[in-house]
């Protein structure tokens with residue numbers, strides 16, 4: 001079965017073609033160069049750029065996969081959540097194709113596409129598993145029982161983890177997107193620390209920074225990152241301007257420690273509570289090297305599944321893959337499916353149980 005997957009929920013245009021669950025082609029066109037000028041995603045630009053790119057990228061994907069569009073068995077597309085202008089570009093494009101080619105139209109939820117994306121690379125993954133989706137718009141912890149039975153155990157009550165990364169990086173003057181920038185500063189600093197460049201003991205009066213972690217009571221699987229963001233901004237204001245490289249590194253290290261440790265601790269605690277031995281981590285923040293290492297350090301106790309970086313950040317393959325699974329289960333969407341900007345319209349076909 002050949003599926004075309006289209007992802008346009010934010011500032012990336014993703015087009016993928018998969019055959020029986022295997023990727024034939026997975027193309028992503030990023031708009032980062034434009035949005036980084038403004039320090040964040042400008043929704044109006046995002047949707048206009050989606051419109052420019054989606055047609056040519058789909059033609060290119062078909063060419064690379066060596067197929068004609070009418071050979072696909074279904075067209076899967078992200079119908080939400082995300083930036084509604086961007087989503088509408090992908091949805092209407094997919095609807096047009098589905099109608100013209102008379103193929104099934106499968107509307108896919110973006111968060112669920114992330115949630116199931118580890119299957120694309122890890123055939124040994126099976127249900128049930130604890131799934132952490134951690135991205136620029138989402139931080140959610142699920143017990144995943146099947147492609148159509150997912151229990152939401154916790155989610156952020158304010159900022160998403162990736163949003164915290166992006167806002168902290170913005171406050172530090174590092175640019176957008178913040179996650180990869182902070183990740184690489186921390187990596188570099190920690191390597192230098194080995195040669196004592198950032199070794200706190202070597203710098204007189206230099207204190208270790210520690211930022212707060214929220215909602216850490218046992219059994220609470222919700223997240224909150226806005227307090228961390230505020231604490232970082234307050235700390236920055238107390239420093240001499242401009243910030244030295246040393247201070248930036250220390251803030252980056254302390255922020256990343258706070259974010260990653262909360263994500264890991266809650267996920268591990270939930271897996272232990274539910275006696276579930278498999279953990280899968282997905283979404284853009286799952287590209288973070290420290291988060292990956294921290295989760296992998298539990299591999300004696302759990303099977304840990306984290307996709308390669310290209311499949312962590314937004315892509316069409318995860319959309320095509322979930323579309324394929326739904327189509328195999330006989331769950332067709334229909335061309336009247338609506339797009340949605342937020343979480344409140346999760347497609348009814350998947351039972352999402354709140355805690």
Ligand code: KG4
Nearest residue numbers: 135136137162177179180284285288313314
């Ligand atoms: O999944 P994604 O591509 O888009 C959304 O659905 O939001 O995630 C984007 C987010 C951004 O906030 C970005 O800063 C973050 O993922 N991100 C990272 C890393 N790479 C991307 N965060 C931490 N470390 C990284 N290496």
Ligand code: ZN
Nearest residue numbers: 135283284314
């Ligand atoms: Zn995403």
